[in-house]
Amino acid sequence: MASSASASLTTCLDSPSNFSLSTYFMTSSSPSFTSLLSGNDKYMDNQSWGLYDHGTNDRNGIEIPNFLSSQPPALPLSPPPVSPSSYWAIPPGLSPAELLDSPVLFPTSYAPASPTSGTFAGESFNWRSNSNDNQRGVSGEEKDCSDFSFQTQTRPPAISSSSSSLFQSSSNSVVVEKSLKRKHEGWDFNQLKQADFSSDQKTAVKSEFATVQSFSSELVPLQANMKNSSAPQPSYSQYNQAGQYMRENGRSEDGYKWRKYGQKQVKGSENPRSYYKCTYPNCSTKKKVERSLDGHITEIVYKGSHDHPKPLSTRRSSSQSVHPSGDEISDQSGAPMESGMMKEDSSISLGEDDIDHSSPISNSGGEDNENEPDANRW
DNA sequence: GCCTTTTGACCACCA
DNA sequence: ATGGTGGTCAAAAGG
Ligand SMILES: [Zn+2]
Secondary structure, three states, rough: OOOEEEEEHHHHHHHOOEEEOOOOOOOOOOOOOOOOOEOOOOHHHHOOOEOOOOOOOOOOOOOOOOOOOOOOOOOOOOOOOHHOOOOOOOOOOOOOOHHHHHHHHHHHHOOOOOHHHOOOOHHHHHOOOOOOOOOHHHHHOOOOOOEEEOOOOOOOOOOOOOOOOOOOOEEEEEEEEEOOOOOOOOOOOOOOOOOHHHEEEEEEEHHHOOOOEEEEEOOOHHHHHHHHOOOOOOOEEEEOOOOOOOOOOOOOOOOOOEEEEEEEEEEOOEEEEEEEEEOOOOOOOOOEEEEEEOOOOOEEEOOOOOOOOOOOOOOOOOOOOOOOOOOOOOOOOOOOOOOOOOOOOOOOOHHHHHHHHHOOOHHOOOOHHHHOOOOOOO
């Protein structure tokens, strides 16, 4: 973790190969920002800026983010009623309000180049080159893009207030990607630059409690820059999650069951990345989880969406369990939704409250949020 | 025996 | 063409 204290962003607009986009915003007091997208598969996907530090504790199987130290630990658990995974629950250190506001993009600093060209200030970070090893890394990144780097230490000094905290260390990030494109399966987007993202989508999140944003590729293209608040843009939605650990049923925090099918060490960071696949029959959703040495999740990337509700839990939720059958939401089920999945949405949902209440749909427990684009609103 | 994790090999992609 | 990288496969091991 320590390793990357500084992250640099690169924004490339022109270069064919890279670019990235992303948008971020941070919500909650803590900062989260993320970004993602990028164009190349490899390079981009890892965005590791080094800033994460979230701490998580697994004591109960839950991770608790702690960034600055200021946070009261305990969020996840406390609300049993809600379901452990309640994405929408608000952690105790944050107020909902804060969360909402967030569409903040990056602070000025962040937007270096202004998105002038249509691209946004995306950010890609380099995961590798800068951080420590520069060994080879250098070659690639800088190409055409301009990069910026900012440094964050692992722990930002004190930024906790909402506004100020723009980015900082994020604790974990979650990214979801959906893509159908080429390569084997698709985590990658290749170079899709903005324009190309056509099929891929990814959501990313980074924050202490991991927030997830989903990106839809389609939309992404230009708008990204404008993410301003709501509008047109980006369709990414955010969710929060806490880290995932398996819990009683073997489900992870997000409520689904995952089987690990691989682990790799990524080049730029020392954190190993684990690959998981949803164990539900016919569901091909996968996720990549990067954990820091101490086991805390630093980044989560989802690929695909579940076409099924969540497995039932033996017990869970008081809140959710209301509908046993519950599944409603799942996308269209069955088929791979890739093709049609989320259409739009374009909005990000962030907070908890908002969302739930407002849209019934999403709520069903919050379960399916991941897949769904619901982004209700921001 | 079932299911999950582990782990090195293998493969695809890209520079 | 070659090699580096990331992602996946699958045998083996563990629970
Ligand atoms: Zn699934």
